[in-house]
Amino acid sequence: MNQEDGKAQIVPCALHRDSNNRQNLNPDLMRVDESGCVIDDLEKLACLVEGKAIQAANWYLARKAVPKLFSQWIRGLAILGITAGGLITVLQSIDPQAGWGHNGFVVLAVAGALLGLDKYFGFSTAWMRYINAQLKIHQLLAEFQMDWAQLRQQSGDEATAEQEQVMLERIKVFRMAILKQVEQETQEWMNEFRNSIAQLDKETQQRTEALRPGGVAVAVSNAEGIDQGTLKLFVDATSRGAFQGDHTTIKSLMPGAYTIRVEGTRGGQPVNASGNVTVAAGTTVPVTLTLPAAT
Template sequence: MTSRPFPDLTGQHPSAILNSLREWAEGQAEDTIAWYLSDKAVRRRISRLLRGCAILLGVAGGVVPLLSAATAGIGASWGYVLLALGGGCLAFDHFFGLSSAWMRDIATAQALQRALTEFRLDWATTGLRTEANGGYGPVGPEATRRREDLIRVLVTRTAELVEAETGEWLSEFRTNIGDLNRRSEWTASSAQPSAEPAPRQSGSS
């Protein structure tokens, strides 16, 4: 994800500066939304593929022993292989957080779209009535300050949503790493043979 360069405001009229900042803030939010939607599509396809493979392998792993028993075959052990592969697909999806990631992408994109829509509505309605003329007319100083605040709120809200999603991803990744390390330690300790006492030798009396 890349951010848009800040616009060059040198020598511009205050109203032009305000419009440039508005376009920059809106573009920043739109680019972020597009990134999350694109990332969601990729992760969703991979997650669904892995879970579909896990279901098919699980079903096949359960059917193979039954077919082997019914036909007096010798391939019953392949059922365990297929079940293990199905479990591996689920473990891959869980460890890399594919399912949870594309769900976070959806939630973040929707929150950004809501913030952008609120900004545009507030921008359009602010300044319709000014203190200067008491009716509909040009944007006055009070409306200008209000629009400056709206730009600041949109930029801040966009950054906060991205930071929150990134924080959730880091927390989940650290948790998955910790689970993997604990499982590796447990597997290693289980594989070690238990120490047995040496046989007692009878001494001559």
């Protein structure tokens, strides 16, 4: 603090949010004397601190509009999607011949994506945080205004040094409470964003793991006497070509259920065998297919 002719000088001492939603130091007019305790104009200081509280409350009031709008639209569309998707699914079960029943699952998936979008970007939680912070600041402001009126009444026109100290302490408590509230809301936002990122990474990893391709190790029994080059492999209705010997491996199958079938000829007569398997992510499932025995 600088002194000139025994008068107090301006010192920077407060936090505010800029247009980029960051907290930056901003100089406020806080006038102190050489001891740093007794304020030369308590009324102006009280008005300044009160104005900063109103500014903080107005910041939350103005910025809650955008997350409120997105939250209401996203949640509303998600509710409509869930309702419509469920209704389509029910109608499909009533009329199995309808060819549009699968659209219900698509609508449900879109509704789930909307909810995930809201969760990741935090529109609903930001709306709630802003309302909560604004209400708490208004409460602190009302308490300060009532306490300040009482202190002014007790001090009269000429406050004693002891009374000034009490008034200054009340201003300090109020200012610190406002800054604490802003800090708490910012910390909640940081924790929420950090948790959203962690949850997104976890879900992405789980989905990636769940989609790892697997395979099927096929063993053919009773393959003796099969005509050379006639043994062919099928996955569901898709041909995987011919293979030699009595075993082969099918690779790059997405997780799911499959029907594995082998076909060939023995002495010009067709023979075949099939079996069902379920391929898990990143695993190779064994299956043995038994051809009819040679007669």
